[in-house]
Amino acid sequence: DYEPKKKEYNFYLTYKLVHAWWDAVGLGLEEAQKQYADRGITINYEYTAPVTPDAIDQVNRLEEAAGRGFDVIGVDVNDIKIVTPTINNLIDQGVKVMTFSSSDATKEDGCKRIAYVGNTHNYQDGADLAEILAEKIDYKGQVAALAGTIGAQNDNDSVENALTFTEGFLQKYPDLKGIFCNNMGNPIGAAQAVVDAGKAGQIVLVGMDHDKRALEYLRDGVIQALGVQDCFKMGFDTIQVAIMIADGLEPGADTYPEQTEETTSIIYQEDAQRMLDMLYPAS
Helix, strand or coil: CCCCCCCCCEEEEECCCCHHHHHHHHHHHHHHHHHHHHHCCEEEEEEECCCCCCCCHHHHHHHHHHHHCCCCEECCHHHHHHHHHHHHHHHHHCCCCCEECCCCCCHHHHHCCCCEEEECCCCHHHHHHHHHHHHCCCCCCEEEEEEECCCCCCCCCCHHHHHHHHHHHHHHHHCCCEECCCCCCCCHHHHHHHHHHHCCCEEEEEEEECHHHHHHHHHHHCCCEEEEEEEHHHHHHHHHHHHHCCCCCCCCCCCCCCCEECCCEEHHHHHHHHHHHCCCCCC
């Protein structure tokens, strides 16, 4: 319902790495841009990231963008300790900086960012999936976990790395009962390794998000549960919040939340085909 104060806005949005997960966020950005265009409001934005996650690269991108006069700069924080000082320096210089997508740097972290749009419950998502895994193995047995980088443990989505690491798990731990996968690439690589080893259905796999291959493995019973984040809405809401920040509004009860919380839905085998049909309709 908010009526923007200007007819044109310019935003800079940098995220962690080039990957299909962030492409879905980008679709939400595009839809918001279209809907505002229908209202006669032009939204220009740059949406950019490195090929591999790199906190120093992210700092350099932020500093470069700060000199280009954008209305708002948004960042999906790669490493809180490394990136927060740069965010704070920019805020102190009068640059409007928000965070978005998969990772925040909060006030509790010492960050002065204005607001965040994205997943505010990564910890709970992990706990929910871990509980599902534990229940399915009757709370007994060896479990392996696939993470990301040290600074951002849900980063570095690499199917190839997940495949290699899982092959190592299976060789070292022949009695392995479950594998926890906490980003979009890990469930795919882990599932492929389990299938290749002839252990599909014998090892419980849980993981994150909406990759077509992961959903197919879920449908086929190789993966037992996926936590699917609403990436589209993350992108859409990012534009809406950025407009209000650009217009000088502070977060609050009458404006917008300091943290816009997007949803994660846990889906199971019976949900997989419906999700495939919705996200990947046959051409």
